[in-house]
Amino acid sequence: MKCGKLLFVLFVTTIIYAGISQTTVYAASEGATLYAQYCASCHGATPSGAQVNASAEKITNAIATNSDMKNNASLKTLTSAQIQAIASFLSTSSATGSSLFLSNCISCHNTIPATDPRLVGATATKITNAIASVSQMKGNTALQGLTSTQIQSISDYIVGTGQSSNWIIAGVGDFNGDGSVDIFWRDTINGYNYVWLMSGTGISSGLWLPTFTGNTWLVEGVGDFNQDGYADILLRNISTGENVIWLMKSGAIQSSITLPTLSDKNWVAAAIGDLNGDKYPDIVWRHLVYGYNGIWYFNGTTVSGVGSLPQLADASWVLCGAADMEKDGNTDLVWRNKTSGYNYVWNLSGTTVVNAYAMPQISDTSWTIAALGKPDTNGYVNVFWRNQNAGSTVILTMHGGTMVMDTVVLPTFGP
Ligand code: HEC
């Protein structure tokens, strides 16, 4: 399809919404999210003790009778389908594995498996071999008593918690003020936030940010709002519509700025970049249902004005980020179609799309554009591609629609 024609389709496509009714069935993975949101505050990020293998009935009884749980208003909002989902998560082998891991392994290994390089890719075979051959483990009677089923559960847990499926790229930005763009990872299940401090495109070390669990507050992106040389974090509460900026320095929150509330949950802060040339990053909001695109202009940490961009009604188009792809001094928007794998640039002048063109298509839709970095010394923008299924991250350097330099393949998986 020619670009012009595709562009035409982009602008005229609208979606007709039929009233779709469906029974909500939650998967165990959804149960893990619900557990993190509703239960982890009291029971810890990893279920243990009475939580492991708790049936839906046991949970319902606990909510009705346990004095702490009875008085907790949010637990009362859980539907029986959600409680069932939590129960099915608690019955998975990884929930059992987490308590076995906590009781048998953390005396010598890190509490968060993802941060212990010895545990990366810990299959049951690898663990069994380690128990048989690592001298410290060989001498440990508790380890010698583990059954093969238990070892399999521990492996499921280690692989499940530590591996790519939980860790998403929440944004990129300079977190330690050294001029290099760093990668901000968020563990969406356990709430850990970790930054790969980069030196160019190589990982130099890591930095922990404050942990927060639950999926009510989402990390929407990263930008240096107060222009102090350190990346700040934009958070959005998807239940209340509140928006907050954490002004960060070297991994610590300096202060928290409250922005106006945007109560329609379908708005996402899809891109952060300077759209009016005043050096301060602005926020581009995209409406997930109607495809409206709006701008909040910032003057530092306060909203100084609003603007709107053309509507792009087809919800398959995901707004991935804002960067100067053209080296013309104007910030452009980068789009990816999550069904077809087409990638597009809107070359902007103010809020006018002066030109729109395709970047190479990447039809495997397990690849997403996780973030756009700032231009390198040649003015070329680094595009961070992430394959969540495979745990792979690749940096492609782009100029306009062309990939101009070598690709950098980063290590599989999170920290
Ligand atoms: C406000 C704190 C709080 C929250 C939130 C909470 N619990 Fe509890 N829960 C407790 C306390 C305290 C106990 C009793 C001590 C214990 O067993 O840890 C308990 C006990 C339990 C028990 C054991 C009941 C029994 O009969 O032995 C289960 C199962 C349980 N909780 C599941 C959950 C699940 C699932 C969630 C999330 C949907 C949850 N709890 C949320 C505080 C909480």
Ligand code: HEC
């Ligand atoms: C008494 C301390 C101790 C305990 C308890 C322990 N480990 Fe280890 N483990 C070690 C040490 C030390 C090494 C590193 C050995 C080396 O690098 O030569 C290691 C290495 C490993 C390795 C990597 C082996 C390899 O081939 O690279 C795995 C996997 C592992 N441990 C899993 C576990 C699991 C799972 C548990 C709990 C069920 C556990 N360990 C409990 C001390 C311990």
